[in-house]
Amino acid sequence: MTAKLAIAEAASPPPALERRLNAAATACEREGETLTPLRRAVLALVLQARRPLTAYQLLEQLRTARRAAPPTIYRALDFLLARRLVHRIERLGAFVACAEPEHEHALVQFLICRQCDAVVELDDHDVGEAVAAAARSAGFRLEHAVIEVDGLCAACAAGSCRG
Numbered sequence: 001m002t003a004k005l006a007i008a009e010a011a012s013p014p015p016a017l018e019r020r021l022n023a024a025a026t027a028c029e030r031e032g033e034t035l036t037p038l039r040r041a042v043l044a045l046v047l048q049a050r051r052p053l054t055a056y057q058l059l060e061q062l063r064t065a066r067r068a069a070p071p072t073i074y075r076a077l078d079f080l081l082a083r084r085l086v087h088r089i090e091r092l093g094a095f096v097a098c099a100e101p102e103h104e105h106a107l108v109q110f111l112i113c114r115q116c117d118a119v120v121e122l123d124d125h126d127v128g129e130a131v132a133a134a135a136r137s138a139g140f141r142l143e144h145a146v147i148e149v150d151g152l153c154a155a156c157a158a159g160s161c162r163g
């Protein structure tokens with residue numbers, strides 16, 4: 001089953017944003033951690049972004065609101081990454097909000113539009129199984145994998161992308 005989890009382009013409206021921030025805070029508390037105001041601010045920016053954001057872009061956006069130094073932003077990002085509230089897209093060197101932080105994440109798949117940088121996170125169990133089976137037959141025990149798929153999003157393929 002292919003679950004289309006997130007389109008970075010679809011920015012969360014405020015009530016949904018609050019809900020997701022509160023859910024993230026609750027998830028952190030369950031692990032004995034705290035979603036500090038800075039971590040929350042970084043997560044909010046990533047959740048609202050229409051495109052993946054680089055650490056530099058996050059820093060620029062936070063600089064206007066509060067005086068956040070680069071090391072603290074990087075630490076906040078590390079925290080959010082470790083809890084899989086955000087993901088790093090290696091190809092873009094940028095961050096996206098996780099579409100569904102509760103999902104398993106043994107094998108994460110991203111569809112990345114090479115034209116507009118829109119990112120869709122997929123959680124296709126069959127893909128995960130296929131990669132795990134291929135690894136097993138090579139005597140390799142898969143622990144974690146990220147697949148970044150390059151191509152054109154539907155809008156760009158149709159020539160109608162506004163990004």
Ligand SMILES: [Zn+2]
Nearest residue numbers: 098099100121
């Ligand atoms: Zn995710």
Ligand SMILES: [Zn+2]
Nearest residue numbers: 113116153156
């Ligand atoms: Zn596109």
